Amino acid sequence: MYTTSSVFLQSLANAGITHVFANWGSDHPALLEDLQRQRSENDGQTASKIITCPNEMVALTAAQGFAQVTGKPAAVIVHVDVGTQAMAGAIHNVDRGRVPVLIYAGASPFSSLGEMRGSRNEWIMSVQDIPDQAGIVRQYMRFTSQIESGKVATGVVHRALQIATSHPKGPVYLWARREVMEAEVEYSAVNTSIPLRKWPSVEPVALSTRAANTIARALSEAHSPLIITSHSGRNKDAVQLLADLSTALAIPIVAVCPSAVAVPFSHPHFIGVTYLNGASHSHHLAKADVVLVLDADVPWIPAVQPPHPDARVFIVDSGDPLKIISAVGQWHVDAEMMCNADIVLALEGINAAVQAQIKTSDASLIEERRTAITAEHDEWVRKLDRLEDAWPQDLQAGRATLPNVLGVLRRTIAQKTPSRGLQKTLVLNESITNYAIVWQHMRTEVPGGHITSGGASLGWSLAAAVGAHMGAGNNYELMVSIVGDGSFMFCVPSSAYWIARRYETPFLTIVLNNGGWKAPKMSMLGCHPTGYGSRASSGAELSVGFGPHCPDYSQIAVAASAGWVWGKRVGGDGGNVKEEFDAAIAEAVRVVLEERRCAILDCVLESI
Structure with missing residues (x-):
């Protein structure tokens, strides 16, 4: 029948x-x-x-x-x-x-x-x-x-x-x-x-010749141009095109609330990641005379850090520049031009127009800018190195910092994976208040090698790792889900790890355990920096903390998988914290790579 x-x-x-x-x-x-x-x-x-x-x-x-x-x-x-x-x-x-x-x-x-x-x-x-x-x-x-x-x-x-x-x-x-x-x-x-x-999909729309020429001319003539992007890297073909545009005119690139890799971390004109927490936008925004915004929902917060009032702003979005189809309510960005165009076709058009116009650009200004931006990028990398190596002076009493943990994780992956690097590692980032820190310290080079949900609802990273493994597991040596402790519980781990075992989708989970929800605390302090809440002695008192008896997140995963997941809590137990993390991360990576099982580390950090 x-x-x-x-x-x-x-x-x-x-x-x-x-x-x-x-x-x-x-x-x-x-x-x-x-x-x-x-x-x-x-x-x-x-x-x-x-x-x-x-x-x-x-x-x-x-x-x-x-x-x-x-x-x-x-x-x-x-x-x-x-x-x-x-x-x-x-x-x-x-x-x-x-x-x-x-x-x-x-x-x-x-x-x-x-x-x-x-x-x-x-x-x-x-x-x-x-x-x-x-x-x-x-x-x-x-x-x-x-x-x-x-x-x-x-x-x-x-x-x-x-x-x-x-x-x-x-x-x-x-x-x-x-x-x-x-x-x-x-x-x-x-x-x-x-x-x-x-029943074909609608063909992607190219940027009009007028728009491409206008944007290219503005960038070529600018003294302080800036590129802001969030999601352009969702199309992997856009990554090299964006790098080419930046290289040609020595334009700094800032990733604002990214959901995919925009350019390789090592690109000399890539100058950082921001999630706009507080006054955290790039200092280039205030002085930029031309700003190109590519596939970004929130390029800046006008009430906090707007661009220069005389800046020429150009918006390019793949299909919904006014956020009508996405059904966003109040949304506006002051701009000279709004363009509905596929990001790859748009960058191809702009790059072609730049090459046609570059002979009229001020070569000395471009080289001067290139030198300054490269120096800024290099100093940023040195700062990240210093943060990763700055372990507590008292290794028995101190807590590891997030840069400590991410530095060990990145180096361990580079040492243990068959390719001896992160070229075939996928990072799924749901670290929320630590989003930018994870993006920066994981230093992803490969298009598509680092993603977020692209939305604001918590509970994405575990099941997304399962689905990603089912879709492209053969393309990666290792998948790593980096998640906050609050987000971890939103992920419904009892279900996610059961599915992981049932369908054999091994991945590594790093739980950043700061003892609660830091995001609502930071939101409160943003509105009431010196109010009653600012004087709360702990996250638990403020009702955003999970202490003093936090769950052992690693054992939740072990139980959900009937013992198939390997799990360990690390940090905060009085041992040598650096040695603990070195050994635990190495073993967790080994379990995933060699035993083809999920592994999870509950990493105890400084509490909120």
Whole structure:
């Protein structure tokens, strides 16, 4: 027997969906039945690989990680209204991260007298039926649609994926009533393959010749130009193009709230990473006379550190320069020009225009700028070195600093991986208040080698590592998830590490344990720097701390995996802190590389 569910699942596979991250419920009998039919007819195999996920947010986050490293969409199946809501913050992340994911949710039956297969036969179906299920997520989706018949299911799937993979990429949401998914169809409906070439993604848009020439001329004539980017490196081809532009005109590059590698860390004109905490923007912003903003949601905070009022500002964004499709509420950047263009095509156009105009540029000014920026980059690197090597004078009593830990981690990876470097290491960074510090000290060189969720909801890094491993595990020697202790608990580790063991996706987790949520404390101090809260004796008193008895995060992972994960808490126990971290990180990396198991280090740092 073939049903609408048969058509739906085969349509996903025909469209190139290789992985479906599923959390099953009472609305999915026909899907489960058809998957078992597939196994019985295909030596135990299903058309797409089904990944069982005991938690919906973990399912969507794993799909996000998969799509981030492969560039290809994954699918997620959840359960009616409650499963849709349980995806919670992951919905925000795939939207803001512009990640193509297809989400499907069943819906309660609309018949209740047994008129059709799938009619209501459980009490819970009445309380899970709401008037507008798609309305739960519509403002975060690029497209929502109901599947109303098996005859149209393939077209609905193809249209959804066509939209999800077109700029600005993002999530789509489909849903269907149980009776519809149970309805029988002819074999021909399942066996018919609609050519995907009939449903192409929208071709990326190039920068107009006028815009490219205007931007190139402004940069070429500037005395103090500046490039700001956040997400340009989501397209790996943009990394070298940006480096070429910076090199040609000696333009400093600042990564503001990045979600991907913009340029190699060693590029002499790369001068830092900022997440705009306090007055932390580059000093170049205040003096820049021309600013080029590439794929950045928040290039600066106007009330805190705006650019010079006379600066010429040019905005280039891949698909949504005014943040309309992304449904951002109040948003504005003072700019001379707003450009909707694919970042790779835009940089190609600007670079070509620069080469045509560079002969008229002031060569001595460019070389003078190049010397100054290179010296600034080199001094920044020396500062990072000093911070990594500045261990507490009393190694028995002191706590390791975050630069200490990251320095050991980076050097250990370089020594232990087969390639003897970080070229084949993927860093998943969810360190929140320590975002910039992790970006800087991990010193990533390779495009795509360091990513974040691109959104603001915590709980991304563990499941994203699982999904990334499933999508591109063969491309990397090691995956490292660096996560704060607060974020770790948002990650639903009981589910994430269970999936990691079930599907054998080994990665290393570094928990930065500062005893609580530092972010809300910093937000409070930003508004009330000398108020009552500033005088709180501890994070626990302020109600943002987890002490005095913090969880042992490493053992949560060990328990969730029934002992498959190797875990250890390190630091703060009175031993030689440098020797502890050297030995623990070396062993953790060895476990992942040689034993192909997950490893986790609960790194105790100075408490908030």
